[in-house]
Amino acid sequence: MNFIPAPLEGKVAIVTGGSRGIGAVIAETLARHGCTHIAITYNSNKAQAEVTEKKIASINSKIKTFTLKTDVCDAECGRYTVEESLKGLGVDHIDIMVSCAALAVFSTFQTADAMTKEHWDTMMTADAWTPFALARESAKVMPEGGRIILISAAASRGANGDPWIAYSASKAAMESVCRNLAAIYGITKTDVTVNSISVGAIHSEVLQHAFDT
Template identity: 30%
Template sequence: MAINIIEKQTTEETFGPLKGKVAVVTGGSRGIGSAIAKLLAKNGAQVAFTYQFDDTSAGNVVTEIENDGGLTYASQVNVSEIKEVNSCLEEVIKRYGKIDILVNNAGITRDRSFRNMSQEEWNEVINVNLNSVFNTTSAVINQMITQKFGRIINIGSIIGQSGGFGQTNYAASKAGLVGFTKSLALETAKNGITVNAICPGFIETEMVAEMPDAIRDSIISKVPMKRLGHVDEIAEAVLFLAQSNYITGQEINVNGGLYM
């Protein structure tokens, strides 16, 4: 598949604590991913992000970032396909010379009770949520080791920690992501690379907005802070880890106290 690239031309110089850094965000066209891409760009990083289907949303994120003075482009990529991932990240390195920050955010749900879950529903979630992290990380890890710097930030979920009814596939993928994070952190700490996971609770996204009101209200009632989280609060945690030097192998919970 040819990779569709959305970008605008700009010659503006960027500023901020991430100036000179190059970031890749998977699943960056909406929700948490778009908030991450925009905040990293706002803080000076050159940002490439992937999306799979929605050209319009991806184009809107590109326009918003570059209207705000940032540098970005979007690539249409199926992150569960390693050839597409390799082509995308080779293009990033060709343009910018390196990748400093990798945010593995892309994810899907295919919720169903396990007894009714098909192998296709299982495999699709594992491929997008977990196998894609192998694809992206294997494409950048040697370059990060060579340059003695890297920030790998994986977006997990409270469901990977506590489980979720009808979400065995999703929970398994996110729990696997945490194990991946801790193991890779051990392997790469000596190379100036940090690897961490952020585990959001229930965040105000399109996915949560589609829940019936009764279920949504029930969730909020169980959150000690009595509200859903905001996508910007996840992006702020990513920005923090992107700048941190002595935190690795950690699960950062951003969930309003729902899981401690």
């Protein structure tokens, strides 16, 4: 009999926003491809994080999972997520870090005219600083072959109109973070890559919410 080896056999992963939507599918896909340790984060929906955990267990009951409540608006989120994931999974390194959680709820976005500095700063913290901090803290404990993936949005490059300006700008900043970290780690680390995936419209709860608003 021929076996196709799982390409991610034995790998340790963090997926932020792994409780629902795109993050949950990424976590399940990593499980299917052989990851043995997977940490997922959520913000308020613990029950949904447990659903993802159960789906991972149904793929392979030997996979160790850990769920963590975080808030991407908290400036310490990146450091906290990596530190707690290492402890929760009982490991000393992270092979794959996917930053997927974001502030992306359309109804909370402000128009250009109404934009407050507070809202702008919150969006930049959540969708640019936190992905940067997650990448940097993961890179500190990432062995050769490590992968950092930042989930962006096609909105980062569009002329989207109201009320997308702060979300689009924060995702554009995140993409710049990605390119710069790729250049930095390309020199200072061995075989650690940094990529962002620019997502188009995907039918998740956040998109349905935008349609309903």
